Amino acid sequence: MPSLLRVEDIKKYFPVERGIFKKEVARIRAVDGISFSLDKGETLSLVGESGCGKTTVARLILRLLEPTSGAIYFKGQNISTLDRKEMFKVRGLMQIIFQDPFGSLNPRQRVGDIIGEALSIHNLAQDRRRERIGELLRTVGLEEECIWRYPHQFSGGQRQRIGIARALAVEPELMVCDEPISALDVSIQAQILNLLKELQERFDLSFIFIAHDLAVVKHISHRVVIMYLGKIVELAETEELYSNPLHPYTKALLSAIPTIEKRERIVLRGEIPDPSHPPKGCRFHTRCPIAKPECSEREPAPKEVTKGHLVSCYLF
Ligand SMILES: Nc1ncnc2c1ncn2[C@@H]1O[C@H](COP(=O)(O)OP(=O)(O)OP(=O)(O)O)[C@@H](O)[C@H]1O
Numbered sequence: 624m625p626s627l628l629r630v631e632d633i634k635k636y637f638p639v640e641r642g643i644f645k646k647e648v649a650r651i652r653a654v655d656g657i658s659f660s661l662d663k664g665e666t667l668s669l670v671g672e673s674g675c676g677k678t679t680v681a682r683l684i685l686r687l688l689e690p691t692s693g694a695i696y697f698k699g700q701n702i703s704t705l706d707r708k709e710m711f712k713v714r715g716l717m718q719i720i721f722q723d724p725f726g727s728l729n730p731r732q733r734v735g736d737i738i739g740e741a742l743s744i745h746n747l748a749q750d751r752r753r754e755r756i757g758e759l760l761r762t763v764g765l766e767e768e769c770i771w772r773y774p775h776q777f778s779g780g781q782r783q784r785i786g787i788a789r790a791l792a793v794e795p796e797l798m799v800c801d802e803p804i805s806a807l808d809v810s811i812q813a814q815i816l817n818l819l820k821e822l823q824e825r826f827d828l829s830f831i832f833i834a835h836d837l838a839v840v841k842h843i844s845h846r847v848v849i850m851y852l853g854k855i856v857e858l859a860e861t862e863e864l865y866s867n868p869l870h871p872y873t874k875a876l877l878s879a880i881p882t883i884e885k886r887e888r889i890v891l892r893g894e895i896p897d898p899s900h901p902p903k904g905c906r907f908h909t910r911c912p913i914a915k916p917e918c919s920e921r922e923p924a925p926k927e928v929t930k931g932h933l934v935s936c937y938l939f
């Protein structure tokens with residue numbers, strides 16, 4: 624069976640322009656040659672520090688941004704070459720949920736209208752439409768009466784539920800969740816994660832789930848991708864990644880999770896380098912605790928160490 628989504632060697636470089644003639648002086652390599660696939664009903668998480676290119680990948684998948692190069696296949700079709708009309712049909716099968724549920728909901732619209740607007744692609748009769756809005760609200764754990772209220776009358780967690788109901792309204796197959804719980808209280812985070820998991824089982828949804836730490840994604844991901852400065856450094860099934868991390872960067876991210884039996888914390892030195900001038904060789908070598916001289920010379924190619932476990936590091 625082909626994958627639902629396949630991303631092939633995508634790159635996105637943003638120009639840095641100066642002066643009145645907008646001369647290009649550098650290029651930010653936000654995403655620099657990334658490939659992965661996603662199956663139906665699967666959750667693949669993208670994890671990495673701020674600025675490593677996670678949101679850019681999300682926007683490329685939805686074609687909210689055009690890639691500098693590479694291709695994206697959705698249900699076997701190369702969507703990178705679709706025209707506006709063809710893309711409109713595909714877009715209905717993909718939805719994005721953002722970190723800030725307040726910023727993404729129109730404050731002047733009632734909840735009923737926010738969800739109703741998303742439903743408009745289905746051409747439902749008025750009474751059926753009202754019924755469907757109620758159904759969607761109940762599906763995400765909200766009362767039907769919420770339709771009369773405005774976004775500011777809800778808590779952060781509830782607003783995120785409204786955002787999820789709106790995304791579900793179009794009956795998508797793929798949901799891209801860009802840090803959907805980062806802005807929420809810890810006690811609420813687990814509730815939203817459970818809701819997403821429940822919806823996945825019920826509607827056979829596929830998720831790309833973005834987060835910047837590994838603690839959050841463990842219980843919802845089937846596979847995890849670790850990103851660093853626009854590249855994938857490691858990709859593995861969740862169990863395998865947490866029990867047998869290979870890349871020194873993954874090990875550092877894992878050591879930052881507070882656990883009961885204290886693991887030794889690996890603190891990375893230095894700052895994340897400037898993505899317009901990434902380090903030569905392995906991009907991580909400037910911060911790597913075990914870097915060797917050769918790491919600054921050539922870039923390590925991704926290697927499949929065991930089935931489905933990829934790592935880009937000279938040690939392997
Ligand atoms: N429209 C843009 N124009 C120029 N540079 C951009 C643009 N969008 C993103 N970038 C740059 O691309 C890099 C990757 O950004 P991106 O937002 O994808 O990172 P991220 O991993 O989502 O980070 P965060 O965890 O902070 O959300 C950053 O250096 C960012 O400054």
Ligand SMILES: [Mg+2]
Binds near residue numbers: 677678679801
């Ligand atoms: Mg982001």
